[in-house]
Amino acid sequence: MAELTGNLLVAQSGGPTAVINASVAGVIQEAGRHECIEEIYGGLNGILGILNETLIDLNEEKAKAIEGLKHTPAAALGTCRYKIDFKKKPEKAAKDMDRLFEVFQAHNIRFFFYAGGNDSQDTTNKIHQEAVKRGWDMRCIGVPKTIDNDLPHTDHCNGYGSVIKYNAATVMEVACDVGSMATDDGSCCIIEVMGRAAGWIAAGTVLAKRKATDAPHIILLPEIPFEQEKFLARVQATVAELKHCIIVVGEGLKNAAGEEIGVDKTRVDAFGHAVLGGAADRLAEIVQGKLNLKTRTVKLGYAQRAAAHYASATDVAEAVACGETAVRTAVAGKSGYMVKIVRTGNEPYTWTTGIQPLDDIANVEHFLPRDWITEDGFLPNDKFIAYARPLIEGDAHPPSEGGLPKYVVLDRVPVEKQLAPRV
Amino acid sequence: MAELTGNLLVAQSGGPTAVINASVAGVIQEAGRHECIEEIYGGLNGILGILNETLIDLNEEKAKAIEGLKHTPAAALGTCRYKIDFKKKPEKAAKDMDRLFEVFQAHNIRFFFYAGGNDSQDTTNKIHQEAVKRGWDMRCIGVPKTIDNDLPHTDHCNGYGSVIKYNAATVMEVACDVGSMATDDGSCCIIEVMGRAAGWIAAGTVLAKRKATDAPHIILLPEIPFEQEKFLARVQATVAELKHCIIVVGEGLKNAAGEEIGVDKTRVDAFGHAVLGGAADRLAEIVQGKLNLKTRTVKLGYAQRAAAHYASATDVAEAVACGETAVRTAVAGKSGYMVKIVRTGNEPYTWTTGIQPLDDIANVEHFLPRDWITEDGFLPNDKFIAYARPLIEGDAHPPSEGGLPKYVVLDRVPVEKQLAPRV
Numbered sequence: 054m055a056e057l058t059g060n061l062l063v064a065q066s067g068g069p070t071a072v073i074n075a076s077v078a079g080v081i082q083e084a085g086r087h088e089c090i091e092e093i094y095g096g097l098n099g100i101l102g103i104l105n106e107t108l109i110d111l112n113e114e115k116a117k118a119i120e121g122l123k124h125t126p127a128a129a130l131g132t133c134r135y136k137i138d139f140k141k142k143p144e145k146a147a148k149d150m151d152r153l154f155e156v157f158q159a160h161n162i163r164f165f166f167y168a169g170g171n172d173s174q175d176t177t178n179k180i181h182q183e184a185v186k187r188g189w190d191m192r193c194i195g196v197p198k199t200i201d202n203d204l205p206h207t208d209h210c211n212g213y214g215s216v217i218k219y220n221a222a223t224v225m226e227v228a229c230d231v232g233s234m235a236t237d238d239g240s241c242c243i244i245e246v247m248g249r250a251a252g253w254i255a256a257g258t259v260l261a262k263r264k265a266t267d268a269p270h271i272i273l274l275p276e277i278p279f280e281q282e283k284f285l286a287r288v289q290a291t292v293a294e295l296k297h298c299i300i301v302v303g304e305g306l307k308n309a310a311g312e313e314i315g316v317d318k319t320r321v322d323a324f325g326h327a328v329l330g331g332a333a334d335r336l337a338e339i340v341q342g343k344l345n346l347k348t349r350t351v352k353l354g355y356a357q358r359a360a361a362h363y364a365s366a367t368d369v370a371e372a373v374a375c376g377e378t379a380v381r382t383a384v385a386g387k388s389g390y391m392v393k394i395v396r397t398g399n400e401p402y403t404w405t406t407g408i409q410p411l412d413d414i415a416n417v418e419h420f421l422p423r424d425w426i427t428e429d430g431f432l433p434n435d436k437f438i439a440y441a442r443p444l445i446e447g448d449a450h451p452p453s454e455g456g457l458p459k460y461v462v463l464d465r466v467p468v469e470k471q472l473a474p475r476v
Numbered sequence: 477m478a479e480l481t482g483n484l485l486v487a488q489s490g491g492p493t494a495v496i497n498a499s500v501a502g503v504i505q506e507a508g509r510h511e512c513i514e515e516i517y518g519g520l521n522g523i524l525g526i527l528n529e530t531l532i533d534l535n536e537e538k539a540k541a542i543e544g545l546k547h548t549p550a551a552a553l554g555t556c557r558y559k560i561d562f563k564k565k566p567e568k569a570a571k572d573m574d575r576l577f578e579v580f581q582a583h584n585i586r587f588f589f590y591a592g593g594n595d596s597q598d599t600t601n602k603i604h605q606e607a608v609k610r611g612w613d614m615r616c617i618g619v620p621k622t623i624d625n626d627l628p629h630t631d632h633c634n635g636y637g638s639v640i641k642y643n644a645a646t647v648m649e650v651a652c653d654v655g656s657m658a659t660d661d662g663s664c665c666i667i668e669v670m671g672r673a674a675g676w677i678a679a680g681t682v683l684a685k686r687k688a689t690d691a692p693h694i695i696l697l698p699e700i701p702f703e704q705e706k707f708l709a710r711v712q713a714t715v716a717e718l719k720h721c722i723i724v725v726g727e728g729l730k731n732a733a734g735e736e737i738g739v740d741k742t743r744v745d746a747f748g749h750a751v752l753g754g755a756a757d758r759l760a761e762i763v764q765g766k767l768n769l770k771t772r773t774v775k776l777g778y779a780q781r782a783a784a785h786y787a788s789a790t791d792v793a794e795a796v797a798c799g800e801t802a803v804r805t806a807v808a809g810k811s812g813y814m815v816k817i818v819r820t821g822n823e824p825y826t827w828t829t830g831i832q833p834l835d836d837i838a839n840v841e842h843f844l845p846r847d848w849i850t851e852d853g854f855l856p857n858d859k860f861i862a863y864a865r866p867l868i869e870g871d872a873h874p875p876s877e878g879g880l881p882k883y884v885v886l887d888r889v890p891v892e893k894q895l896a897p898r899v
Contacts, residue, residue: 069656127652222880226782229550229883233492354774359649363785445879456868457645
């Protein structure tokens with residue numbers, strides 16, 4: 054195959070994480086090592102920015118800023134939840150695809166990298182297939198990114214290690230606090246964490262346990278149908294023993310009928326998913342009402358997925374490597390793949406990167422295996438712990454300035470537009 | 477004055493902080509340097525533990541564990557919200573006081589240190605006065621502790637620097653996240669922080685701003701009556717300019733009638749204070765309802781006051797010094813004082829410790845000065861920033877084990893009881 058030469062475009066999509074910028078840094082730094090890659094562009098706000106031809110010239114950024122991306126949370130290029138939906142909106146999707154390729158061709162984009170979760174890998178795959186169909190020689194590689202850890206084929210997802218590290222530390226600290234105040238009256242604290250369908254994030258807080266009596270005492274996973282009586286009995290038993298009970302709940306907790314405990318049915322996001330967020334408050338009402346137990350809630354929300362001040366050094370290193378591998382894969386002539394993380398050993402933990410066809414990835418959700426959860430469903434077991442423990446190793450402290458993290462803001466030098474505005 | 481010789485008792489009270497254990501470590505380590513102090517006891521769960529004669533022998537703890545207290549959040553001795561209330565319950569208070577002195581005398585307690593906030597300083601003062609009245613020679617010194625920063629006469633309170641450092645970092649990170657996702661539709665995120673009456677904690681998040689357009693864009697302080705229309709106009713203007721708006725709200729936000737925005741009127745704590753916690757959700761309803769703007773909430777709750785993984789090194793050093801000064805003050809023959817932090821310079825920030833009579837302290841609340849807040853009431857101004865900035869300097873990372881903080885749990889070797897159980 055003759056070597057392909059041209060420009061690179063990288064963009065970010067979906068919910069941000071603490072390390073999605075680290076992957077972009079990996080892409081940019083690796084791209085600089087290959088002569089076949091000429092310009093290095095970033096698309097602002099994912100696919101949306103490409104549709105709008107709002108590209109920035111990443112070669113105009115300071116090298117220090119690119120290095121700083123490795124410690125800067127969220128999406129420095131901006132992100133989006135825009136979906137090219139051929140099923141529901143075929144005409145709009147076809148029009149969008151035409152426009153994307155106008156932009157790719159106008160800017161001679163030959164290397165396209167998209168960091169994101171399930172929906173974003175699906176988008177990358179569609180663009181890859183379309184490029185083949187249109188005969189536009191362009192290598193499209195997906196970079197795995199999602200705190201939800203629900204992509205298949207990769208051992209885990211970039212961003213997951215950091216979110217569970219921060220959440221587990223928070224559980225330890227809240228437990229110190231609640232335990233300090235525990236008197237015979239007993240008390241309860243419910244910490245709500247993200248996780249729409251899969252309980253990976255909630256499960257990860259089990260790493261806070263160094264001994265059986267440590268918090269979290271109960272983890273409510275979306276995979277395990279919520280049974281109120283069994284739950285209340287467990288809370289009561291825990292408080293009887295320890296005078297307090299720390300509960301972690303994944304926001305997507307469901308009852309046996311599949312109804313989400315904390316859902317607000319009146320709202321949906323751009324992908325049509327229900328907007329969640331009330332599971333902890335709902336559970337607090339139940340505990341307080343039924344057991345007459347002082348109950349407080351913590352809702353970490355966006356704070357958990359952006360907590361780069363306490364990111365996992367392992368996660369950062371892997372995210373950078375995934376970006377680098379994406380570029381090497383494309384330069385080697387491959388397209389239509391997602392980079393994946395491959396675990397090569399557990400004690401000590403060793404890993405490498407690999408690639409998987411995007412056809413195997415898109416819109417497949419990877420759930421917590423049932424046999425990684427205790428029989429009673431209230432905690433992940435040793436299999437999960439062996440899996441998750443290495444992912445939080447190492448504290449990736451960002452550089453500090455005036456007592457606070459020094460996060461990078463890109464200069465965002467625009468690439469001159471070649472096309473008429475999108476209509 | 478002949479040198480007083482005897483045993484020391486230290487206890488912790490009120491809501492925990494990230495550094496209240498650092499003060500206890502300061503007390504214990506300093507006590508070891510004075511021959512007049514024989515045994516070093518800790519009272520479990522504050523006054524409650526003293527009433528119940530549940531004392532532990534702190535000389536039985538490993539030196540490493542005492543050192544580790546400097547990085548361990550919450551109250552390693554346990555805390556309480558028990559109040560000796562001579563006004564409302566004079567008989568019970570008198571009985572409690574008799575019991576406390578039975579315990580002090582049975583264990584020859586001659587040095588008493590109590591780390592806490594307003595209510596706890598009041599308790600320390602009452603015990604001091606009672607000791608004088610009863611002719612029991614005992615030195616009683618209060619150590620300032622409260623994330624609320626509302627004690628008078630001290631420049632600031634131990635625990636405050638750490639809570640605002642963590643909260644400001646969280647605001648920065650949430651802003652990175654929300655800003656990443658900001659599109660023309662606009663979005664809003666409301667972060668609820670602690671602070672019942674005084675807005676010190678909410679105000680502290682202003683340190684996240686490095687330039688005018690940085691988050692937080694609006695800080696709603698309990699001191700400034702909430703005006704819905706003015707607030708909504710400000711949100712709208714911010715979103716028009718930046719496509720997103722990050723709002724911090726102190727949980728005790730009130731309207732012009734003095735009614736708390738997020739209060740649940742059906743619940744009160746042991747001191748009779750209303751239980752708060754719904755300000756962010758209430759504001760989200762307002763923003764979403766009136767402006768049709770996607771709005772999410774973060775409620776840090778207990779996580780903020782226990783976040784030792786990102787404590788202020790300045791705060792830790794000051795907390796240790798306050799514990800040490802308490803012991804030196806008592807050994808020097810003084811009683812009925814609270815240790816205070818005295819600022820001796822601002823650029824560079826320098827400080828020392830001093831003492832203030834407890835009579836000047838108890839039940840006086842120290843509010844954010846009005847002239848430290850911008851005229852429109854939406855942000856603290858440069859005077860506040862000059863005050864608060866030094867308090868968050870330095871990252872006091874706790875030792876790590878397996879990717880998570882290594883917090884100390886005391887062995888808690890009990891001191892043999894000398895008295896019949898409390899009735």
